[in-house]
Amino acid sequence: MPVATHLHNLQGEDMARKTIDLPYQIEYLSIFDEEGNLDEDLEPDISDDLLLDMHRCMLLSRRFDERMLNMQRQGRIGTFALVQGQEASQVGSVAVLQAEDWMVPSYRETAAIAWRGRQQPVETMVKLLLYNAGFYQGSASEREEHNFPTSVPVSSQILHAVGLAYGSKYREAGEVVMVYFGDGATSEGDFHEAMNFGSVFQTPTIFVCQNNQWAISIPREEQTESKTLAQKALGYGMPGIQVDGNDLLAVYAATQEAIARARKGDGPTMIECVTYRLSLHTTADDPTRYREDEEVERWAEREPLTRIQNYLKQKELLDDKAIEKLEDEIKAQIKDAVEEFENRSEELKDQALTMFEHIYAEIPAYLQEQRDELAIELEGASSE
Ligand SMILES: Cc1ncc(C[n+]2csc(CCOP(=O)(O)OP(=O)(O)O)c2C)c(N)n1
Ligand SMILES: [Mg+2]
Numbered sequence: 001m002p003v004a005t006h007l008h009n010l011q012g013e014d015m016a017r018k019t020i021d022l023p024y025q026i027e028y029l030s031i032f033d034e035e036g037n038l039d040e041d042l043e044p045d046i047s048d049d050l051l052l053d054m055h056r057c058m059l060l061s062r063r064f065d066e067r068m069l070n071m072q073r074q075g076r077i078g079t080f081a082l083v084q085g086q087e088a089s090q091v092g093s094v095a096v097l098q099a100e101d102w103m104v105p106s107y108r109e110t111a112a113i114a115w116r117g118r119q120q121p122v123e124t125m126v127k128l129l130l131y132n133a134g135f136y137q138g139s140a141s142e143r144e145e146h147n148f149p150t151s152v153p154v155s156s157q158i159l160h161a162v163g164l165a166y167g168s169k170y171r172e173a174g175e176v177v178m179v180y181f182g183d184g185a186t187s188e189g190d191f192h193e194a195m196n197f198g199s200v201f202q203t204p205t206i207f208v209c210q211n212n213q214w215a216i217s218i219p220r221e222e223q224t225e226s227k228t229l230a231q232k233a234l235g236y237g238m239p240g241i242q243v244d245g246n247d248l249l250a251v252y253a254a255t256q257e258a259i260a261r262a263r264k265g266d267g268p269t270m271i272e273c274v275t276y277r278l279s280l281h282t283t284a285d286d287p288t289r290y291r292e293d294e295e296v297e298r299w300a301e302r303e304p305l306t307r308i309q310n311y312l313k314q315k316e317l318l319d320d321k322a323i324e325k326l327e328d329e330i331k332a333q334i335k336d337a338v339e340e341f342e343n344r345s346e347e348l349k350d351q352a353l354t355m356f357e358h359i360y361a362e363i364p365a366y367l368q369e370q371r372d373e374l375a376i377e378l379e380g381a382s383s384e
Pocket of ligand 2: 182213
């Protein structure tokens with residue numbers, strides 16, 4: 001706006017210091033706490049089957065995470081990011097999606113991926129293992145699956161998600177897009193661009209921020225001066241809500257509202273799940289160098305798996321015996337997945353040269369050189 005016009009607009013009744021009321025506040029939602037207190041007025045109406053499925057997925061993710069950590073320590077897979085502590089934030093949100101909706105993960109979304117692949121739990125784990133062992137086949141998905149591959153550059157996937165959601169709106173496909181990112185991701189330009197376009201085009205995007213209190217070794221307090229991360233949504237004219245991210249019911253209820261809004265054409269929502277990264281950032285990390293055990297212990301008391309088990313026990317949907325049976329079933333599935341992964345990775349080892357494909361139409365000389373070198377090495381290895 002030219003300066004003269006701007007000044008003109010400030011004449012008369014506009015010449016005042018006044019408050020502009022905004023239609024938003026930051027709500028914090030918690031429904032079932034770590035002491036077993038339930039807010040019955042807020043309790044979402046979730047069928048018993050769905051509750052049990054969500055619990056199963058959380059348990060499988062926890063146990064699979066533990067198994068992968070052992071495998072990484074044994075040198076059987078590469079570096080990966082652990083999900084421990086964030087299972088409710090992921091399962092409580094992803095479980096509200098329909099199959100045709102889209103799930104756009106970052107690198108810590110083991111539980112969200114496990115949910116989307118819950119019809120074939122073993123195959124889903126095999127693919128996660130392949131991915132974590134460096135095989136691109138672990139990232140491939142069927143066209144109808146509507147899951148994006150894992151995205152490691154922090155925040156990059158948020159832009160992809162908004163583009164996808166804009167596409168869904170443009171095509172009138174009715175598909176909602178759910179994107180995951182961390183507290184640290186909110187400091188990236190990509191996050192802000194995505195939030196702005198996501199809102200200005202009123203896209204059906206659900207921005208799920210898992211505030212696990214740490215971005216590697218940077219604590220939440222050093223990440224931003226904002227009191228909450230959810231309030232960042234307000235700057236872009238969309239609702240932002242903070243939920244207890246270790247409370248499956250709260251995450252589910254908040255996501256239901258957000259998705260209903262998106263489906264009606266009322267645009268995006270940002271959900272900040274307040275949770276905690278109970279374990280390592282990745283297997284390359286040693287958190288004892290930068291955080292206190294006492295803090296971890298405090299959050300361990302609030303962890304989501306025991307919490308949902310307490311709720312299900314209160315509802316008489318689960319008891320210790322049933323949990324034990326489930327543990328055995330999951331253990332067997334993980335065992336099958338590891339075996340299948342070992343077989344498949346053995347076959348795929350010979351295809352290491354494929355890493356040079358699908359990048360350039362014409363391979364540059366320096367890559368050709370590396371490719372030739374690897375080919376000779378592989379030939380040597382196979383004739384040993
Ligand atoms: C663009 C970019 N910058 C830096 C990194 C290195 N890096 C990987 S994870 C991470 C911290 C991200 O923290 P947060 O967003 O809170 O997610 P969390 O890992 O806690 O789930 C950083 C800086 C990266 N992967 N991509
Ligand atoms: Mg974080």
